[in-house]
Amino acid sequence: MNGSCGADVACAALFPISLQGVGLRRGTNWVLRGLDLQIARGGITAVVGPNGSGKTSLLRLIHGLERPTCGRLLFAGQEPPLEGMAYPGQAMVFAHTPMLRGTVTDNLRLALTGRGSDPGLIEAALIRAGLHSRGRQSAASLSSGQRQRLALARAWMMQPALLLLDEPCSHLDPQASVAILQDVQELAALGITVVLSTHRPEEIALAQRVLRLDHGQLQTFCAPQSLNPQRLGAIPPGDYACSRDCICHSSV
């Protein structure tokens, strides 16, 4: 597997991802409102904004774990399938990755469910996760950082065209975060389009575009260079503001 966009068919079927007037209501609370934006194939998009601004909800919606209450979500101009939990061609990794009982290898096998066994691919995923000598170890014994690397390797095995990462380093120490971000960059270099929610400047710095939400609404969608670096360092995480010259696009 070269990993370049998993399958070009999947890429062609996913991009661009278009949100047209998308809203998401939970109970009486509109957590996403009037979103109009387009995500093109390739690169890393960082989704930023204060706590509760809707970052996770947006990723869940793109992945198919939730459906828009109103508006349209289109993949390559088409409505996604109604059946199934998650949309095809995608993988999502959460801040806290649950491990199955069993070994590290057992957890990787999960990604191959329904596709038969592929020892070579599992071996490659173990190496990718830096867990080559730990395949037979209980997955429950892994550190948080090792679990996240395993989760990314598992996602890679699924050959996704789109990888959604929900604050992948939020509970990791700096050293573990560096390893995760290295993995993310490698996956992006393989042609996998990455969308990650984050509060961290070092993750935003990896992105080619930054999508900022506030109270469920799109505030900005621009290149990170357009963000004011002074403010990036000086203000509390999650409160990223655009500099005056940031032109806000609905598509970057």
Ligand SMILES: Nc1ncnc2c1ncn2[C@@H]1O[C@H](COP(=O)(O)OP(=O)(O)OP(=O)(O)O)[C@@H](O)[C@H]1O
């Ligand atoms: N299961 C749920 N039921 C009802 N409301 C929810 C649920 N999960 C989240 N919310 C609400 O949806 C809104 C958006 O939450 P979301 O988790 O998407 O924000 P976020 O930007 O990812 O926040 P954080 O930075 O804290 O992770 C918040 O007001 C939150 O309280």
